[in-house]
Amino acid sequence: MNRILIIARHEFIKFVTRRGFLFTLVGVPLWIALAAIVPAKLSSAQNRQAIFAVVDRSGAFTPALSRAVDRRNAREPERFVLADTPPALLRAAPEKFAAIARNYLGNGKEDAKFDAIVVIPKDFDAAHPAEFWSSRNEDALRDFVQTALTSALRLRAVHRLGDPRAAAALDVEAAVRPRNPSAGLPSAIKGIASVSVAVGMAILLLIVAIMNSMALLQGVIEEKSTRMIEVLLSCATPWEIVTGKILGVIAVALFTIVIWVGSAAILGSVFAGSMAAGMIHGALDALSDPVLTSLVILYFLCGLLIYGAIFLIIGSMSASLADAQAYLGPSMMIIMLPNLFIAAILNAPNGALATAASYFPVYTPYIMLMRVGSHPPAIELVTTALLSVGVAAFLVWKAGQTFARHALTTEKPPRMGSLFSRFRKSATAE
Amino acid sequence: MSDLALELVDVTKRFGSFAAVNALSFALPRGRILGYLGPNGAGKTTSIRMMLGILKPDEGAVRILGGEATGQRGRIGYLPEERGLYKRMRADESIAYIASLKGVPRRDALAKARAFLDRYGLGKFARTRIEGLSKGMAQKVQLISAIVHDPEFIILDEPFSGLDPVNQSEVEQTIRELTQSGMTILFSTHTMQHAERLADQLIVISRGRKLFDGDLNAARGLLPRRARIGADADLSFLKQSPQVTAIAQDGENWTLDLKEGADGRDLLAQIFERRVPLTHFDVAPPSLHDVFVSLIERDRAAA
Numbered sequence: 156m157n158r159i160l161i162i163a164r165h166e167f168i169k170f171v172t173r174r175g176f177l178f179t180l181v182g183v184p185l186w187i188a189l190a191a192i193v194p195a196k197l198s199s200a201q202n203r204q205a206i207f208a209v210v211d212r213s214g215a216f217t218p219a220l221s222r223a224v225d226r227r228n229a230r231e232p233e234r235f236v237l238a239d240t241p242p243a244l245l246r247a248a249p250e251k252f253a254a255i256a257r258n259y260l261g262n263g264k265e266d267a268k269f270d271a272i273v274v275i276p277k278d279f280d281a282a283h284p285a286e287f288w289s290s291r292n293e294d295a296l297r298d299f300v301q302t303a304l305t306s307a308l309r310l311r312a313v314h315r316l317g318d319p320r321a322a323a324a325l326d327v328e329a330a331v332r333p334r335n336p337s338a339g340l341p342s343a344i345k346g347i348a349s350v351s352v353a354v355g356m357a358i359l360l361l362i363v364a365i366m367n368s369m370a371l372l373q374g375v376i377e378e379k380s381t382r383m384i385e386v387l388l389s390c391a392t393p394w395e396i397v398t399g400k401i402l403g404v405i406a407v408a409l410f411t412i413v414i415w416v417g418s419a420a421i422l423g424s425v426f427a428g429s430m431a432a433g434m435i436h437g438a439l440d441a442l443s444d445p446v447l448t449s450l451v452i453l454y455f456l457c458g459l460l461i462y463g464a465i466f467l468i469i470g471s472m473s474a475s476l477a478d479a480q481a482y483l484g485p486s487m488m489i490i491m492l493p494n495l496f497i498a499a500i501l502n503a504p505n506g507a508l509a510t511a512a513s514y515f516p517v518y519t520p521y522i523m524l525m526r527v528g529s530h531p532p533a534i535e536l537v538t539t540a541l542l543s544v545g546v547a548a549f550l551v552w553k554a555g556q557t558f559a560r561h562a563l564t565t566e567k568p569p570r571m572g573s574l575f576s577r578f579r580k581s582a583t584a585e
Numbered sequence: 586m587s588d589l590a591l592e593l594v595d596v597t598k599r600f601g602s603f604a605a606v607n608a609l610s611f612a613l614p615r616g617r618i619l620g621y622l623g624p625n626g627a628g629k630t631t632s633i634r635m636m637l638g639i640l641k642p643d644e645g646a647v648r649i650l651g652g653e654a655t656g657q658r659g660r661i662g663y664l665p666e667e668r669g670l671y672k673r674m675r676a677d678e679s680i681a682y683i684a685s686l687k688g689v690p691r692r693d694a695l696a697k698a699r700a701f702l703d704r705y706g707l708g709k710f711a712r713t714r715i716e717g718l719s720k721g722m723a724q725k726v727q728l729i730s731a732i733v734h735d736p737e738f739i740i741l742d743e744p745f746s747g748l749d750p751v752n753q754s755e756v757e758q759t760i761r762e763l764t765q766s767g768m769t770i771l772f773s774t775h776t777m778q779h780a781e782r783l784a785d786q787l788i789v790i791s792r793g794r795k796l797f798d799g800d801l802n803a804a805r806g807l808l809p810r811r812a813r814i815g816a817d818a819d820l821s822f823l824k825q826s827p828q829v830t831a832i833a834q835d836g837e838n839w840t841l842d843l844k845e846g847a848d849g850r851d852l853l854a855q856i857f858e859r860r861v862p863l864t865h866f867d868v869a870p871p872s873l874h875d876v877f878v879s880l881i882e883r884d885r886a887a888a
Contacts (some may be wrong), residue, residue, distance in 0.1 A: 161685050169671070386669040386730070388639040388684035390658055504599075563639065 158391045159399040166403025170370050171410065179366060184415050204233050205296045207271040208240040208259070210247075211277045216307050222275070222326075223303035228335045235296060238269065254286075260290040273300050281309060323441035354501070356451050357524035359415070363408040365490070369465035371404050372479060375470030375558075384562050393559035401463045401551060408459050450527050450536060457543035458520030465517075465549035470557040493518045494512065497525070513539050516546040587651035588736045590615045590769035591636060596645035598631055598793075605631040607793035608886055610644070613771060613786065615737075619762055620784030621773040629773045630666065631653055633742055635773075637663055644744040650738055659688040662736035666773075672787045676702060679715060680730045687734040694733070701729040704760075709744065721752040728759060732768075741772040745779055747817035759781060777811070777873040789877060791884045801873065808871035808879055812849045814842040814856075817863035823852055837864065 170176055187265055211217040224237045242347055247255045252274070262268030271289040285304055287297050306326075378384040389395055465486060473479035493500075493512060500509040504526040513522045515534065520543045529535070591613040598606040601672070613619045632680045634640040634862060635647050640655030650657045659706040670679050680698035685691045702711045705725050715723055716836060724747070731739055745753045753776075758769055760783055767836045774780055780787060787804055789797040809830060824832050828847035833840045843849060851870035854865065871879075 158686055161682075161691075164680055172675075272807075316615060380666045381669060381672070383669045383671060385634070385639065385665045386663060387686075389663040390683065391639045392655070428725065537825040563634070 162396055162399025163402035164469040166400050167406045170407045171234055171240060180414055181185045204291060206236045206238050207273060207296060208238050208269050210240055210244050212277045213275050216275050216304060219307035220303050231511045235299060256288045271296050353524050353528035355452055356455055357521055360455055360524060362460050363411050364462035364550045367404045367407050368462050371400060371463060372466040372470035376473055377475055396553040397558050401460060404489050405459050406464045427451060438562045453523045453540055454520040454543055457547040460547035461517060461550055464554040467554040468557045471561045493521055505531050519543045590650060592648040594646045596642045596647055598635060599643050604793050611788050611798050613794060615769050616767055616787040617769060618783050619623045619771040620780030620787045621771055622780060622877060623790040623826055627790045633740055654817055660737045662731035663729040664737040664744055669717045673714055675712050675714055676726050677711040680733050680840055683730040684733045689734050692820045697733050701733055710786045720747055743770055745774055745776055777877055781873045789880050791881055796884055802857055804873055804876045805870040807876050809842045810868060810870050812843060812852055814839040815866045816861055818861045826852060
């Protein structure tokens with residue numbers, strides 16, 4: 156046991172003192188923060204104020220557009236602004252309109268006076284369309300103008316039918332206010348936090364497991380190439396070495412998560428104020444559920460053991476990083492496969508797909524971390540927990556066996572086909 | 586307690602159909618130095634791995650310090666053929682890591698590592714990473730890693746490999762000091778002079794089998810004494826001497842294999858009788874190099 160802990164300690168120090176690890180420790184949260192902030196910023200940039208003018212040659216539709224803008228701005232202040240139309244635009248002859256409009260619209264640059272100019276012909280109706288002049292993508296404004304003009308045309312049609320009161324009665328806009336019966340209740344907050352904590356742990360599992368297991372793989376190959384492996388094997392059994400190495404990786408993973416989650420909590424409370432504090436409180440509250448916490452820890456550790464063992468097996472069989480690449484490609488594709496179904500699993504965490512995917516041995520911890528906050532049936536929790544422990548134990552044992560068999564060899568690793576058949580034979584024999 | 590530090594009894598190790606070690610038997614008493622010799626691919630590294638318990642023999646038994654190797658890890662030191670060190674680790678930590686795996690408490694291991702580094706003139710490099718050390722320095726660090734936990738038996742696989750003559754002498758001196766403190770040492774080498782100077786016992790193996798087991802005198806006894814004569818004249822008349830079994834010429838240098846018991850005085854008398862002027866005359870036992878080459882050539886011829 157002592158030797159296992161010595162090896163684990165050594166592996167931990169070896170990984171965390173690497174420059175690459177420190178970069179990752181800082182770089183990954185930074186990348187995640189950028190991934191969250193940049194789309195939000197881009198989205199808010201797209202939702203900027205849009206100013207437009209109307210050249211209403213019919214003289215009948217500007218008031219309708221003005222009313223539509225007022226209604227819209229009552230919901231979302233100053234989203235669209237109807238500006239006064241310059242006389243030059245009003246006087247422009249049709250053949251010169253484009254050149255004059257360009258002066259006001261620019262070439263899509265920020266210093267343009269208007270984002271769009273709406274030209275309503277004298278005989279505007281369904282057969283004689285209005286024109287929407289703009290030098291950039293203003294789809295939201297165009298849809299808004301189209302809807303407003305459609306309503307105005309319909310009102311005019313009703314008016315022409317001879318019932319002005321009906322026309323006035325039709326000039327209204329329905330409002331639909333979203334409501335959630337559980338909003339604000341403690342149970343709802345805890346439910347959301349439970350799902351968020353578990354899904355967050357699933358994503359962290361994938362990131363830290365792959366990141367650290369790759370380092371583990373490289374370490375084993377380096378030990379093989381420098382013959383350090385012989386020295387280790389003269390000091391400890393293959394099983395002790397493998398267990399120590401995997402424990403070291405688990406320690407690095409947990410250390411990484413503590414640093415990431417801790418710094419996110421601190422930064423969140425400093426910069427995001429009460430919202431982040433509420434989320435942290437919700438997460439801590441969710442983790443106060445002993446069953447949920449135990450399961451999250453169990454699935455997480457089993458996931459780390461499974462991924463660590465897979466990469467250790469690859470490292471043991473490879474004489475060089477180039478050899479390892481031959482296995483890494485297919486292995487990564489297999490490991491990443493559940494990501495194709497993340498959206499479906501999160502939408503229906505207790506649906507048929509999620510349930511079936513939970514019983515694919517290598518994926519069980521990852522999928523169950525995604526689901527555990529959504530309260531799957533107890534029988535599924537028990538069976539998948541047992542399956543995860545069993546698969547993790549089997550793969551760690553297999554890693555020890557592969558390490559003992561291949562650690563001292565420097566020949567080319569076996570082909571994929573012969574590897575599978577060897578694996579199948581040994582599984583059958585056992 | 587067994588008087589033997591190491592005992593191999595009919596040990597065989599196969600890789601597929603290839604027998605890397607074939608019915609190998611020998612014993613090494615405690616406190617002695619064994620020179621383990623053999624050409625490349627002879628099975629030295631495989632048998633050393635079996636001695637260390639890294640590989641299990643398919644047949645036969647290996648006993649080290651009276652028991653199985655796996656139970657004696659803390660009492661054995663090992664220096665592998667190539668540099669078995671982590672490049673990015675510091676010298677003192679690298680030594681302490683191996684020592685702690687061998688059972689020395691970490692704090693003591695670090696203190697001992699620094700004391701050993703001081704003793705071997707590397708004190709100021711204690712905090713230097715292995716990748717920053719010269720090959721000679723790294724070899725010393727590795728040697729210290731093999732002995733820092735005070736083992737009773739040390740296995741050194743090619744300890745002189747890649748070292749300059751000064752560093753080779755230092756390693757030789759270290760090996761002598763270690764045996765004076767009662768340690769048993771097995772070392773493999775391709776440089777016969779080291780084995781001649783250091784080993785109490787020699788084992789020569791080829792194709793996984795033992796060809797010779799004995800001391801230096803016994804090894805030299807495998808080949809006749811040789812007379813080396815320098816003369817600007819024809820010495821082929823010496824072929825008729827009853828003391829000579831073979832004669833070879835290389836320019837002015839003549840080499841004559843002598844019969845057992847011949848000391849060369851009769852040859853010198855015959856040369857003086859014919860008034861042949863000599864540039865040199867030397868009768869000496871064969872070198873270990875000659876014995877080794879002869880053994881291996883005979884083995885290959887028999888294969």
